[in-house]
Amino acid sequence: MAVKLEKIRVFIADDNTETRENLANELETEGITVVGTAADGISALKQIASLKPDVLLLDIVMPGLDGLGVLKRLNEEDSRPEVIMLSALTQEEFVRRAVELGAKYYMAKPCEPAVVRGRIMDIIGLERLEQKEISGLDMQISKIFMTIGIPAHIKGYYFLREAIKMVTDKPDTINRITKELYPTIAQKYRTSASKVERAMRHAIEVAWSRGRLDNLDEIVGCKVYDPLNKPTNGEFIALIADKLKLEKDERLRQRLNQAV
Template sequence: MDTVRVVVADDNIQLRDMVAEYLQEQNGIEVVGTAGDGVETLRLVTECEPDVLVCDLIMPQMDGYAVLERLQAMKLSKQPGVIALTALGRDDFISRAVNLGVNYYMVKPFDFMMLAQRVYEAAGESLRAEALSAKMIQKQGGKPSGETLEERIANLFLTVGIPAHIKGYQYLREAVRMVMDNPELMSRITKELYPGIAHRFGTTSSKVERAIRHAIEVAWNRGRIDALDEAFGKNVCSLDDKPTNGEFIALVADRLSVDRTA
């Protein structure tokens, strides 16, 4: 792909113009249209056939969710990758967006350079995304990206195919957080990690274990091994060789720790 064609939709005209201007300045990105409401967004996507839609979820006339629903129903010859912008990071909001095919979501305020990286990734431009990521790390003096840990976990789960509406998603997210704070928990999964998660959510250790297992199986059954390998930066497993709960938690925690310390 020579040029990534992008439509930017947000009812905040100042933010919309800033995002459009920043993306337009990036190598290989062309902003082909901007919109301030859902109706105009649909028209631009239909007419301009962008590779990526950067879309606020809360807009007048027709919100971002309705836009995504209409796009799915329209059966376009080329569905754009979608990056959802939102001021709220609630699980139910994320779950609904994921079910409507969002590639990434970003909570406002967000880092513009990270947004550009997500645009490249949503368009399948992995080399450009990696180059921008390296530039971002250099600019920040080796510090991690502007994404919060919540966003990084959610986007990683989104990439590998774990839906946000199932219980295992919440338990896995909590497990990753706990292990990143205290790596020694990996050697005490059944004695401390599962009970800690169960206490947090008012359930039992066995239910936590089963829900996490189910979440991992959902991801593997979707057959997106290439996405899994890309997300973790290694050949993790085959379709017939799923990792254990502990192995998967360790993979995610290790990946996020590497990103944080790179």
């Protein structure tokens, strides 16, 4: 179903008054709703929190808090707009950092409003693709579990899948497995952290007893299976998450090449 332009809500953060006003006027002419503008990062964050735009057009060089700082702050929120960077700074280090922090596109100033509009429409399409990617990650993990013999009817299957997704997204979570990972999953499934840990251990033991954990070698692309030692929960989660993160990073690199 086609997206109605007037339903797309855009916020512009740029310290150049002329740029803000011209871009806002042009986008409004194209039928896109500009819900607000800001000349500095601090003001932008305050307005974004209340206005909740769909897309943020963000400059890097701004007083108070620069664009990269705004991106970092937005990443701390539960929900955030999709971001298109607009900047005269086109060095690769700025582009890479912005994309790593979640920007979908990085456009060099001066930008034609029609091109910006096109990128905004691309963003809406990317949102749908990312929803598919989330379900695709579930599918990848499920296929791995099937290959190594973890059955879908046991609780540990779902707990391990949730843990792998968490560590794929934030790798350092594995270092806080008892203090953060288990409790977070327990809260989601309304159980206790100790039951989460035991259920994961049981799932790994089931795969071990079926003699199919050796398929991990083929999955991760190197020798990791030791027939004399079962992997711990943390080792198992880290192995699978690392493989999936490498694939995710490759997609990020491809997006980076398309972002400029």
